[in-house]
Amino acid sequence: MKYLAFFSLLVWHLTSFAQKSVNHRLVFHPMFGDSVLKEATYYQINSNDSIQITALKFYISGLELSYQHKTVWKEKNSYHLMDAFQEGSLTLPLPLPAKLKYDRVKFNLGIDSVTSVSGVMGGDLDPTKGMYWTWQSGYINFKLEGNSNLCKTRNTEFQFHLGGYQFPHNNLQSIFMDMPHQKLDVVIDIKKMVGDLPLTQMHHIMSPGNEAMLLTETVINAMRAKK
Amino acid sequence: MKQKFFIGFFLCVTLCAFHVIDTKLFVSPENWPKPSYDFTQNPLTFESVQLGRHLFYDPILSKNNKISCASCHSQYTAFTHVDHNLSHGIDDRIGVRNSPALMNLAWHTSFMWDGAVNHLDVQALAPISHPDEMGESIQQVVTKLGQSEKYKKLFYKAYGDRVITGERTLKTISQFMLTLVSANSKYDSVMRKQKQFTTQEKRGYALFQKNCNTCHTEPLFTNLQFENNGLSVDTTLNDFGRMKITKNNSDSLKFKVPTLRNVEFSYPYMHDGRFKTLSQVLKHYTNGVHQSETLAKSLDAPIVLSSNDKVDLVAFLLTLTDKKFLFDPRYSFPK
Numbered sequence: 001m002k003y004l005a006f007f008s009l010l011v012w013h014l015t016s017f018a019q020k021s022v023n024h025r026l027v028f029h030p031m032f033g034d035s036v037l038k039e040a041t042y043y044q045i046n047s048n049d050s051i052q053i054t055a056l057k058f059y060i061s062g063l064e065l066s067y068q069h070k071t072v073w074k075e076k077n078s079y080h081l082m083d084a085f086q087e088g089s090l091t092l093p094l095p096l097p098a099k100l101k102y103d104r105v106k107f108n109l110g111i112d113s114v115t116s117v118s119g120v121m122g123g124d125l126d127p128t129k130g131m132y133w134t135w136q137s138g139y140i141n142f143k144l145e146g147n148s149n150l151c152k153t154r155n156t157e158f159q160f161h162l163g164g165y166q167f168p169h170n171n172l173q174s175i176f177m178d179m180p181h182q183k184l185d186v187v188i189d190i191k192k193m194v195g196d197l198p199l200t201q202m203h204h205i206m207s208p209g210n211e212a213m214l215l216t217e218t219v220i221n222a223m224r225a226k227k
Numbered sequence: 228m229k230q231k232f233f234i235g236f237f238l239c240v241t242l243c244a245f246h247v248i249d250t251k252l253f254v255s256p257e258n259w260p261k262p263s264y265d266f267t268q269n270p271l272t273f274e275s276v277q278l279g280r281h282l283f284y285d286p287i288l289s290k291n292n293k294i295s296c297a298s299c300h301s302q303y304t305a306f307t308h309v310d311h312n313l314s315h316g317i318d319d320r321i322g323v324r325n326s327p328a329l330m331n332l333a334w335h336t337s338f339m340w341d342g343a344v345n346h347l348d349v350q351a352l353a354p355i356s357h358p359d360e361m362g363e364s365i366q367q368v369v370t371k372l373g374q375s376e377k378y379k380k381l382f383y384k385a386y387g388d389r390v391i392t393g394e395r396t397l398k399t400i401s402q403f404m405l406t407l408v409s410a411n412s413k414y415d416s417v418m419r420k421q422k423q424f425t426t427q428e429k430r431g432y433a434l435f436q437k438n439c440n441t442c443h444t445e446p447l448f449t450n451l452q453f454e455n456n457g458l459s460v461d462t463t464l465n466d467f468g469r470m471k472i473t474k475n476n477s478d479s480l481k482f483k484v485p486t487l488r489n490v491e492f493s494y495p496y497m498h499d500g501r502f503k504t505l506s507q508v509l510k511h512y513t514n515g516v517h518q519s520e521t522l523a524k525s526l527d528a529p530i531v532l533s534s535n536d537k538v539d540l541v542a543f544l545l546t547l548t549d550k551k552f553l554f555d556p557r558y559s560f561p562k
Binding site for chain 2: 122209
């Protein structure tokens with residue numbers, strides 16, 4: 001009898017796990033205009049100038065779903081590092097309870113201030129991921145590195161490390177998108193982001209401040225749900 | 228009977244899976260404020276503290292495997308770097324600041340002279356990565372540790388498996404640093420009514436309380452705040468301190484108030500190590516304070532001390548020396 005009870009508990013456990021369907025997911029698509037963003041590839045930004053991206057990494061955190069303006073699900077320990085050149089990192093499965101209704105998703109670009117002052121973390125937040133500043137505490141919310149002939153720098157490099165958790169330079173941004181289906185494809189169009197940047201003057205941002213805040217706005221504008 | 232055996236067996240396995248948290252590794256001294264460090268997020272165990280101690284003394288943390296934390300934070304000199312106004316690191320490169328003394332860190336809420344670091348667990352990242360200090364990356368440190376049989380064993384002892392991560396590496400270094408509590412100076416014995424000050428020390432203590440205690444607040448001998456103590460700018464460094472971090476003009480020339488515990492051994496003094504002796508420091512406060520907009524309020528009116536007062540004050544400062552701390556075998560190079 002005891003064994004039966006234990007066995008049925010086990011079955012119940014297994015099925016409840018199975019119900020947390022991984023069909024629901026968020027998929028990020030780094031693009032350059034109409035092309036899929038690739039490593040070691042030069043893209044035209046205008047008739048004379050070109051750009052290549054050597055690193056694009058960013059944090060997605062605080063995943064939440066809502067239905068008719070009411071929050072119905074929040075992910076626990078919701079911190080995900082996206083790496084444009086590691087395709088596996090770009091899909092976020094949403095382990096939802098069965099039959100959960102939702103119509104909208106919310107996520108943050110970056111890491112919240114509470115986490116930023118709570119010491120060292122593991123997993124995607126481990127400082128070995130290269131997304132933690134060493135000389136001044138705080139996460140790099142968004143990292144874009146590459147080369148362009150427009151940058152009169154060593155090896156024509158540019159580096160944008162955008163972050164900041166302290167007032168008045170708290171750089172965490174929330175993004176809301178309608179999510180009518182199980183899968184939501186989110187495009188991040190780097191052409192849109194860098195196209196308007198004055199790369200000749202602006203090529204290195206490595207600390208929190210007004211410039212980082214402004215540039216983060218351009219990242220947000222470069223994100224859209226794929227139709 | 229069989230059932231009881233199984234229950235007992237599982238209980239044993241469960242207990243063995245968790246290391247016993249040793250409360251003796253860190254004791255908050257009587258009548259001190261509550262520590263700021265959240266020990267629940269990084270509970271001290273004997274094995275982790277030992278691992279942290281090995282890491283603290285091991286030059287494996289630096290790019291050329293020559294510089295350890297202890298290179299600039301030596302126990303006998305209150306875990307700082309004496310004889311150098313600016314500390315030097317890898318390839319004899321000179322940094323821009325004087326290494327701070329390490330003690331009673333569980334009470335600190337910010338680290339570095341400008342408070343650039345907000346938590347003890349991420350503090351070690353700064354010297355490890357700085358090109359003039361250890362010139363290494365935490366990624367590379369983790370790789371090197373993973374190739375070391377010694378560290379695989381030590382991580383296994385501390386964590387129950389051989390997985391080495393940045394998080395674990397940094398947290399164990401914190402564990403060792405948290406055990407560095409200095410609270411056994413003559414001053415502490417007097418406060419605990421086990422000893423008495425001499426007449427001279429007593430006079431010095433009164434002068435201290437009148438003139439210094441606002442910033443160097445007992446019992447930590449720092450208020451843990453950032454203050455401008457009236458040092459003129461060294462134009463070879465142009466270091467404006469806290470302002471670099473907050474980008475706020477009102478923080479110009481402010482530096483974190485250092486503790487005065489073990490001050491006898493932590494020379495040279497100030498963020499740039501400009502003063503070699505305590506009498507030079509006192510002379511600064513009585514005659515050398517440079518006026519500026521952000522000067523600490525408590526220094527608006529000049530501090531007046533006669534030469535006898537200065538001698539008495541220094542006599543008191545020497546009662547902050549904690550020999551037990553400076554020679555405690557638990558903090559020394561691991562054998």
